[in-house]
Amino acid sequence: MRNLFRPILALTIMLAPVASLAQTAxxxxxxxxxxxxxxxxxxxxxxxxxxxxxxxxxxxxxxxxxxxxxxxxxxxxxxxxxxxxxxxxxxxxxxxxxxxxxxxxxxxxxxxxxxxxxxxxxxxxxxxxxxxxxxxxxxxxxxxxxxxxxxxxxxxxxxxxxxxxxxxxxxxxxxxxxxxxxxxxxxxxxxxxxxxxxxxxxxxxxxxxxxxxxxxxxxxxxxxxxxxxxxxxxxxxxxxxxxxxxxxxxxxxxxxxxxxxxxxxxxxxxxxxxxxxxxxxxxxxxxxxxxxxxxxxxxxxxxxxxxxxxxxxxxxxxxxxxxxxxxxxxxxxxxxxxxxDAYDRLAAPIANRPAGSITATLSRVPNAAGESPLGDIIADAQLAATGAEAKGGAVIAFTNPGGVRADVTRREDGAVTYADLFASQPFRNQLVTLTLSGKQIKDMLEQQWRDPKRPRILQVSKGFSYAWDGSKGDGERIIAERMSLNGQPIDPAAHYRVTVNNFLFVGGDGFTVLTEGTAPLIGVYDVDALHTYFAANSPIAPTAADRIVRIN
CATH class of the missing domain: 3.60.21.10 (Metallo-dependent phosphatases)
Known part of the structure; x- marks a missing residue:
């Protein structure tokens, strides 16, 4: 390899006699x-x-x-x-x-x-x-x-x-x-x-x-x-x-x-x-x-x-x-x-199906703690799809930030289509509800820093909250006493039904603790859960994004 950023004319003159420029152009x-x-x-x-x-x-x-x-x-x-x-x-x-x-x-x-x-x-x-x-x-x-x-x-x-x-x-x-x-x-x-x-x-x-x-x-x-x-x-x-x-x-x-x-x-x-x-x-x-x-x-x-x-x-x-x-x-x-157009003719009837409405754009961009308004809504939808009424018994839902791919952008009339929701959840992962101990939940949250340079902060459903300290080392960033569900502290020895998508369930993004969960129950696809949630709760407004607190 030569120095690519030297003038090419100088290189040509240096590399070839004038008489042979045509042959070596x-x-x-x-x-x-x-x-x-x-x-x-x-x-x-x-x-x-x-x-x-x-x-x-x-x-x-x-x-x-x-x-x-x-x-x-x-x-x-x-x-x-x-x-x-x-x-x-x-x-x-x-x-x-x-x-x-x-x-x-x-x-x-x-x-x-x-x-x-x-x-x-x-x-x-x-x-x-x-x-x-x-x-x-x-x-x-x-x-x-x-x-x-x-x-x-x-x-x-x-x-x-x-x-x-x-x-x-x-x-x-x-x-x-x-x-x-x-x-x-x-x-x-x-x-x-x-x-x-x-x-x-x-x-x-x-x-x-x-x-x-x-x-x-x-x-x-x-x-x-x-x-x-x-x-x-x-x-x-x-x-x-x-x-x-x-x-x-x-x-x-x-x-x-x-x-x-x-x-x-x-x-x-x-x-x-x-x-x-x-x-x-x-x-x-x-x-x-x-x-x-x-x-x-x-x-x-x-x-x-x-x-x-x-x-x-x-x-x-x-x-x-x-x-x-x-x-x-x-x-x-x-x-x-x-x-x-050929593909659109087949897809349009499903893509244009009304899903609900929003009062403002639901952003996927996280705040300093790693939480986003759209991430909250998606986690809430997954909890609603797998909670007690859905016979899954889930009390907490987590979703990976990499699975939240696009904002749900507000149009002038606020209407949202199935295609809009699909763009935000395009992987079509199935939901899985499993049982974890309080200690396993903390251990799972610690795995958000498997790569400390690029932490993957999970989005969490309403009712669950926690705080983390970025100045701490591996295994110590989650403040155990700040983990709570509906205002009650998470008990390390107690067991909780937790919903994630099947990508996380098999250890995706390095969340290997989830592979230790018991009594897994397979649920609906994530985008279908989101569609059902919109139909039942529209118009939907952005959340306050205050479920995750960053200390340092």
């Missing part, structure tokens, strides 16, 4: 990249927030996204470029809105295939329905339970999933190919795909049973000799892991997070890194490499321009820019419109 390659699409076939509510081009002191919101507009932009960005490739850094599916999720994300796979996606890394959300379902996304066929629901047979992705660091324990082989080599005017370029090492803590253990997720940097570095033996010098990594910058969508101010250390550990042969997972946008230079990310939900397409030396076959120049998928100025692609 750099070969251009445009890489278009997306990440964390999450099935947002329609533009996401809220678009993207950027710095006002006319006033750097304020932020503005730009309506952006949607497969119809993205397809048009991809076509425009490819136009005039002899060599191009369209890639992704994972989480194309999973945690999806109703239109995609109702059909197990088949519409998203079809839409991205139709717009010419070539290669994608596997993200953690690709495993939301398990390894076998992900293989179906690649290869096609009907869903094993819901069968063929779409307007036509599902034939699978026309793009190739890559997962270099994801191995079958039994065979020692990767679930998907580790890399793919594409040749541009005789120059081979390798694309390595990586799932983040932390995937087991983010998805249901059942869905990834028998799989191993290895270290990202170690995996890439082990592949370098093999690639070089195949004559490859230009190497691009597609990784579902990312960073946290403070700047605008084409900046890299103060970036932190896992991607920084990972890139620094990569062999110097790695030229470019396309990242994701953190739902942020940035264009960075980290350790002499170009590192990019394109926000989330299809609001941006990253255009990366490389110059390849035909003699050394290495990258000699790299630059990038994020391009907004502006709904106001980009025409809709007719093929995408036809595809979405």
């Amino acid at each position: 750099p070969v251009g390659l445009r890489i278009l990249a997306i990440n964390d699409f999450h099935g947002y076939l329609r533009p996401p509510p809220g678009g993207i927030t950027i710095t006002d081009p006319e006033d750097a002191t304020r932020k503005i919101t730009v309506e952006a996204g949607g497969a119809e507009h993205m397809a048009t932009l991809v076509g425009q960005l490819r136009d005039g470029h002899k060599n191009s490739i369209f890639v992704a850094a994972g989480d194309l599916i999973g945690a999806s809105p109703f239109l995609s999720a109702m059909f197990h994300d088949e519409p998203t796979i079809e839409a991205l295939s139709m717009m010419g996606l070539n290669i994608s890394a596997v993200g953690n959300h690709e495993f939301d329905e398990g390894k076998d379902e992900l293989l179906r996304m690649q290869n096609g066929g009907c869903h094993p339970v819901d069968q063929c629901q779409g307007p036509h047979p599902f034939t699978g992705a026309k793009f190739r999933y890559l997962a270099a660091s994801t191995f079958e324990k039994s065979s020692g082989k990767t679930v998907f190919p580790a890399y793919e080599i594409r040749t541009f005017e005789g120059i081979p370029v390798a694309f390595i795909g990586l799932t983040l090492k932390g995937t087991p803590g983010l998805v249901s253990p059942v869905g990834i049973a028998g799989l191993e997720f290895r270290d990202e940097a170690d995996t890439v570095n082990a592949l370098i000799p093999e690639l070089k033996a195949r004559g490859v010098e230009a190497i691009v990594v597609l990784i579902h892991e990312g960073g946290l910058p403070t700047g605008d969508y084409n900046e890299c101010s103060g970036i932190s997070g896992p991607i920084v250390d990972i890139v620094k550990k990569f062999d110097k042969a790695v030229d470019v890194v396309v990242s994701g997972h953190t739902h942020r946008a940035y264009v960075c230079e980290i350790d002499g490499r170009l590192v990019t990310s394109g926000d989330k939900y299809g609001t941006l397409v990253t255009a990366i321009d490389l110059k390849l030396d035909p003699v050394t076959r290495d990258v000699v120049s790299a630059k990038a820019g994020n391009n907004i998928v502006r709904t106001a100025t980009l025409a809709k692609d007719a093929q995408q419109t036809a595809l979405l």
